Amino acid sequence: HTPLMGYSVSSSSAVSAHSVASVIVAVVEGRGLARGEVGMASIDLKNPEMILSQFADNTTYAKVITKLKILTPLEIIMSNTACDAGNTTKLFSLVTEHFKNVTFTTVQRKYFNETKGLEYIEQLCASEFSTIFMEVQSKYYCLAAAAALLKYVEFIQNAVYAPKSLKVRFQGSEKTAMIDSSSAQNLELVINNRDTRNGHTLLGVLNYTKTPGGSRRLRSNILEPPVDAETINTRLDCVQELLQDEELFFGLQAVISKFLDTEQLLSVLVQIPKQDTVKTAESKITNLIYLKHTLELVEPLKAALRSCNTQLLKAYYSSLEDTRFGIILEKITSVINDDTRYTKGCLSMRTQKCYAVKPNINEFLDIARRTYTEIVDDIAGMITQLAEKYSLPMKTSFSSARGFFIQMNADCSILPNGQLPSEFTKITKMKNTYSFTSADLIKMNERCQESLREIYHMTYLIVCKLLNEIYEHIHCLYKLSDIVSMLDMLLSFAHACTLSDYVRPEFTDTLAIKQGWHPILEKIAMEKPVSNNTYLTEGNNFVIITGPNMSGKSTYLKQIALCQIMAQIGSYVPAEYCSFRIAEQIFTRIGMDDDIETNASTFMKEMKEITYIIQNANDKSLIIIDELGRGTSAEEGIGICYAACEYLLNLKAFTLFATHFLELCHIDALYPNVENYHFEVQHVRSSTGNKEKIAYSYTLSKGYTEEKNYGLKAAEVSSLPSSIILDAKEITNHIAEQILHRQKSTPEMMEQRAAYQLAMRLVQTARNSRLDPGSLRVYLKALKKKYEASCPTARKNDKQQ
Numbered sequence: 001h002t003p004l005m006g007y008s009v010s011s012s013s014a015v016s017a018h019s020v021a022s023v024i025v026a027v028v029e030g031r032g033l034a035r036g037e038v039g040m041a042s043i044d045l046k047n048p049e050m051i052l053s054q055f056a057d058n059t060t061y062a063k064v065i066t067k068l069k070i071l072t073p074l075e076i077i078m079s080n081t082a083c084d085a086g087n088t089t090k091l092f093s094l095v096t097e098h099f100k101n102v103t104f105t106t107v108q109r110k111y112f113n114e115t116k117g118l119e120y121i122e123q124l125c126a127s128e129f130s131t132i133f134m135e136v137q138s139k140y141y142c143l144a145a146a147a148a149l150l151k152y153v154e155f156i157q158n159a160v161y162a163p164k165s166l167k168v169r170f171q172g173s174e175k176t177a178m179i180d181s182s183s184a185q186n187l188e189l190v191i192n193n194r195d196t197r198n199g200h201t202l203l204g205v206l207n208y209t210k211t212p213g214g215s216r217r218l219r220s221n222i223l224e225p226p227v228d229a230e231t232i233n234t235r236l237d238c239v240q241e242l243l244q245d246e247e248l249f250f251g252l253q254a255v256i257s258k259f260l261d262t263e264q265l266l267s268v269l270v271q272i273p274k275q276d277t278v279k280t281a282e283s284k285i286t287n288l289i290y291l292k293h294t295l296e297l298v299e300p301l302k303a304a305l306r307s308c309n310t311q312l313l314k315a316y317y318s319s320l321e322d323t324r325f326g327i328i329l330e331k332i333t334s335v336i337n338d339d340t341r342y343t344k345g346c347l348s349m350r351t352q353k354c355y356a357v358k359p360n361i362n363e364f365l366d367i368a369r370r371t372y373t374e375i376v377d378d379i380a381g382m383i384t385q386l387a388e389k390y391s392l393p394m395k396t397s398f399s400s401a402r403g404f405f406i407q408m409n410a411d412c413s414i415l416p417n418g419q420l421p422s423e424f425t426k427i428t429k430m431k432n433t434y435s436f437t438s439a440d441l442i443k444m445n446e447r448c449q450e451s452l453r454e455i456y457h458m459t460y461l462i463v464c465k466l467l468n469e470i471y472e473h474i475h476c477l478y479k480l481s482d483i484v485s486m487l488d489m490l491l492s493f494a495h496a497c498t499l500s501d502y503v504r505p506e507f508t509d510t511l512a513i514k515q516g517w518h519p520i521l522e523k524i525a526m527e528k529p530v531s532n533n534t535y536l537t538e539g540n541n542f543v544i545i546t547g548p549n550m551s552g553k554s555t556y557l558k559q560i561a562l563c564q565i566m567a568q569i570g571s572y573v574p575a576e577y578c579s580f581r582i583a584e585q586i587f588t589r590i591g592m593d594d595d596i597e598t599n600a601s602t603f604m605k606e607m608k609e610i611t612y613i614i615q616n617a618n619d620k621s622l623i624i625i626d627e628l629g630r631g632t633s634a635e636e637g638i639g640i641c642y643a644a645c646e647y648l649l650n651l652k653a654f655t656l657f658a659t660h661f662l663e664l665c666h667i668d669a670l671y672p673n674v675e676n677y678h679f680e681v682q683h684v685r686s687s688t689g690n691k692e693k694i695a696y697s698y699t700l701s702k703g704y705t706e707e708k709n710y711g712l713k714a715a716e717v718s719s720l721p722s723s724i725i726l727d728a729k730e731i732t733n734h735i736a737e738q739i740l741h742r743q744k745s746t747p748e749m750m751e752q753r754a755a756y757q758l759a760m761r762l763v764q765t766a767r768n769s770r771l772d773p774g775s776l777r778v779y780l781k782a783l784k785k786k787y788e789a790s791c792p793t794a795r796k797n798d799k800q801q
């Protein structure tokens with residue numbers, strides 16, 4: 001632990017996971033009886049909004065991990081007591097394990113002080129968000145986390161937030177659907193599993209946003225979709241209006257795309273640097289110009305919204321009628337030139353900054369600016385003279401790194417002896433472009449910089465005075481940035497609809513999708529994939545899907561989850577018609593390669609995932625299971641699938657279960673709420689030989705698959721040597737006969753044996769892993785009861801069963 005400014009800080013790995021990450025999160029857990037009660041506070045260094053959360057989590061800390069994954073933190077702060085003298089808490093080890101590339105900092109527990117937290121919030125929270133007090137007053141853990149977080153941010157940023165300037169929000173986990181991080185990964189919501197850059201994700205499909213805030217909003221919505229039907233329908237109304245009214249759509253899009261990163265702008269505006277440097281001065285001036293640019297967009301935005309009809313857009317329009325926008329702009333334009341605006345290019349932006357303040361406000365500033373102009377003119381004059389002197393096509397150029405320099409586009413043949421005259425230095429050459437300077441030019445650049453520093457300093461003082469007058473009105477910008485990012489996201493949904501035939505979803509008690517298709521596959525293949533229907537109701541809430549390898553099972557399952565998420569965030573959905581039951585949680589278990597990183601075996605990973613689902617699922621969940629029990633023998637695999645299905649069948653959750661174990665299909669005889677579906681394939685003989693080929697139709701039909709030994713058929717298509725395939729066929733037939741023989745003798749015994757082995761396996765799993773024993777015990781008891789009822793002999797014979 002290195003004491004830094006009275007702050008005990010110890011950092012482990014200092015590599016940030018994403019170069020764009022800018023969120024700092026403080027996490028603290030209750031002690032003793034309050035263990036499992038977790039408080040979190042996070043702040044984005046680019047967005048002055050502090051989000052507080054507090055919730056009870058179980059021993060897997062799934063909610064904390066999921067929340068952290070959504071926040072993609074740059075740094076996580078925890079109390080030093082979480083890892084005292086090598087004694088780490090479970091939460092600490094889980095978090096460090098899951099976020100290997102994130103910087104970890106431990107600070108003394110005393111900084112996690114709830115009283116200080118409340119004081120901080122009183123001091124910093126903008127009055128408009130003061131309802132937060134009611135929400136968090138008695139939520140000690142999030143207040144404690146807030147105290148440590150704000151202290152830490154102050155320390156690393158060397159700046160404090162201006163009084164009453166922060167947006168503070170409490171975000172429980174109630175109003176959004178929970179999608180755990182491995183499901184988000186399985187479904188490729190925001191990151192593609194094979195190539196993190198290719199954009200073949202749900203975010204990639206829907207992201208036509210024009211502003212950084214819009215794209216951040218879309219991302220967080222995809223990871224945490226709302227569960228409130230009213231919110232969703234209001235958004236959908238808005239998307240519908242945007243689709244029906246082209247003028248509105250294009251008008252709004254044109255204005256929205258001019259906005260800069262409003263959240264980041266706010267963030268720098270409300271931070272008061274502890275020290276004044278040229279850099280802080282320059283960036284404050286830049287930000288004031290950005291602020292002017294942003295405020296000047298309010299009127300055009302209002303104009304674009306004027307004729308709108310839907311509730312949400314109307315509400316946005318009236319929010320924009322806030323007089324504070326005009327007040328701030330007026331104050332700005334009383335000091336700043338009307339034509340000062342945000343421009344691209346560093347030289348022109350430098351000029352904008354230099355001449356931002358109106359003349360006659362500070363005469364010294366005017367003098368400094370005249371000097372600056374003269375030097376710039378002198379530089380241009382000198383370079384023209386040099387060009388004439390050497391008869392070379394020299395031009396004045398500028399870059400923020402080099403300042404003014406000379407550039408020349410010429411072939412070396414025009415140079416005397418193929419070389420530039422000796423008075424030029426720092427020569428670089430790119431293709432036919434020479435860049436260089438001279439001793440005189442360097443001197444003039446220095447003078448130029450000096451006068452610029454003076455200008456910036458004087459301008460900064462004026463800007464600070466102006467900002468002090470503005471602070472009290474600045475909160476309307478929070479509203480503006482919220483409106484801009486939301487509109488950007490909704491426009492993006494409408495844009496996505498125009499590229500494909502999506503349909504508006506309805507919300508009922510039924511999951512019914514008519515001819516739905518996989519949106520990401522459509523993007524990858526550049527054509528519409530084969531579409532399929534889905535139908536689940538309360539009385540028919542469990543679907544088993546079978547079909548040969550490659551027939552389309554995984555794609556179909558993922559497509560349903562993706563459509564559900566699209567609907568819940570307020571987007572249209574790739575289908576002809578669709579109705580959804582709002583899901584409070586979306587779980588997926590999808591067979592993927594072994595997780596090499598955590599060195600978990602396929603089987604253990606499967607068991608962990610299914611345990612997680614069993615522990616957390618409720619009647620409002622959507623559960624997608626794509627193969628289970630692969631990592632063990634077929635007998636045990638079937639047992640596990642069967643038991644897991646039976647557990648889930650007792651819930652009202654909507655479950656879709658794809659499997660290669662055809663034995664599982666017969667569960668529909670016992671449970672009326674089970675429906676079997678399968679993917680059809682056709683066998684075609686090639687015209688040349690008599691080799692059989694499989695033609696995939698990717699269409700779903702009722703009932704289970706009649707296909708047998710499709711693994712062998714798939715192997716035949718692959719390049720496995722034919723001798724091996726022949727052997728495999730022979731062995732398969734032999735084993736099939738044996739199984740048939742055994743099945744004929746004692747079918748019940750088979751079932752019971754499988755269940756017994758499952759129970760044993762689960763006990764073993766519970767012992768080996770860190771599962772919650774309470775929930776597992778309840779589950780095992782239920783299992784035991786069921787099998788004692790069906791097999792009284794087993795009860796006498798084997799206590800363990």
Ligand SMILES: Nc1ncnc2c1ncn2[C@@H]1O[C@H](COP(=O)(O)OP(=O)(O)OP(=O)(O)O)[C@@H](O)[C@H]1O
Nearest residue numbers: 529530531547548549550551552553554555556698
């Ligand atoms: N509806 C569809 N329309 C067009 N192509 C599809 C469709 N569904 C699947 N495919 C194509 O078929 C390939 C295999 O599909 P998928 O992985 O879903 O099969 P599977 O039945 O889950 O296979 P396995 O049992 O081997 O895991 C996909 O990569 C995709 O390219």
